[in-house]
Amino acid sequence: GLLRIDHVGIAVADLDEAIDFYERTFGMRCVHRETNDEQQVREAMLAVGPEGGVVQLLAPTGPGSAIAKFLDRSGPGVQQVAYTVRDVTAAAAALRERGLRLLYDEPRRGTGGSLINFVHPKDAGGVLIELVQPAGA
Ligand code: MC0
Numbered sequence: 001g002l003l004r005i006d007h008v009g010i011a012v013a014d015l016d017e018a019i020d021f022y023e024r025t026f027g028m029r030c031v032h033r034e035t036n037d038e039q040q041v042r043e044a045m046l047a048v049g050p051e052g053g054v055v056q057l058l059a060p061t062g063p064g065s066a067i068a069k070f071l072d073r074s075g076p077g078v079q080q081v082a083y084t085v086r087d088v089t090a091a092a093a094a095l096r097e098r099g100l101r102l103l104y105d106e107p108r109r110g111t112g113g114s115l116i117n118f119v120h121p122k123d124a125g126g127v128l129i130e131l132v133q134p135a136g137a
Contacts, residue, residue: 002083002091006132007045007056009080011070015042015059022046022055034111040065043111056082056111080118082130091131092117100124107133 012018022028023046031054032045044057058079060068070079085091092102101120110116113135121128 002085004084005053006082006084006130006134007054008078009056009058009082009130010077011067011074011079012057012059012076013071015044015057018057018059019044019046022057028055032112035061036109036111037061038108039110041067045111080128080130082116082132085131085133086137088115088117088131088133091133095119095131 010018019030023030026048028046028048030044031047033043035042040061042059042061046055046057048055058067060071062068067079088107092104092107096102100123103118103120107115107117110130110132115133117131119129119131
C-alpha cells in the first residue's frame with residue numbers, strides 16, 4: 001500500500017532560477033540536489049517546512065528527457081505526484097493486477113538511491129504517478 005505523499009514533481013526550464021524562486025517567495029529550503037543521467041534530469045528537493053513535505057523541481061538535461069517533452073507540450077507545471085511505498089516491486093505488481101500500466105518492468109533508480117516506477121498517466125486520471133521505495137527500505 002501507499003505510505004504517504006513522497007513529493008510533488010514540478011517541471012521547470014531553469015533549475016537554479018526555480019530554486020531561487022521557491023526559496024525567496026515561499027521560504028522553502030533546498031535540501032538535496034542531484035543529476036539523474038538515466039532520467040536525463042537535474043533535480044532539487046525543497047522542504048516545505050519543518051513538518052511539511054517536499055517539492056521536487058525537475059529540469060531536463062537533454063532533448064530526449066521526459067521533462068523536455070513535458071515542457072514542450074505543456075509548459076512548466078506539475079508533472080508528477082509521487083507516493084512512498086515500502087516495496088516498489090510489490091506495489092507495482094498490485095497495481096498491474098488492477099489493470100494499470102506500469103512504465104517499467106523492473107524498478108529504476110530515483111532520487112537518493114531510491115527505487116522507482118511510474119503508473120501511466122492515462123491509467124490514473126491524467127496524473128503521472130510515481131512509486132518511490134526509499135533507499136535502505
Ligand atoms: C504525458 N502525458 C501526461 C504526462 N506526460 N499527462 C500527465 N502528466 C504527465 N507528466 C500525456 C500526454 O499529454 C498524452 O496525452 C499522453 O500522456 C501520452 O503521451 P505520449 O506522447 O505517448 O507520452 P510521452 O512520450 O509524453 O511520455 C509520457 C510518459 C513519460 C509518462 C510515458 O513522460 C515517462 O516515461 N515518464 C516517466 C519518467 C519521468 O517522468 N521522468 C522524469 C522525472 P494525449 O491526451 O495528448 O494523448 S525523473 C524522477 O521523477 C526521479 C528523478 C525521481 O523522482 O526520483
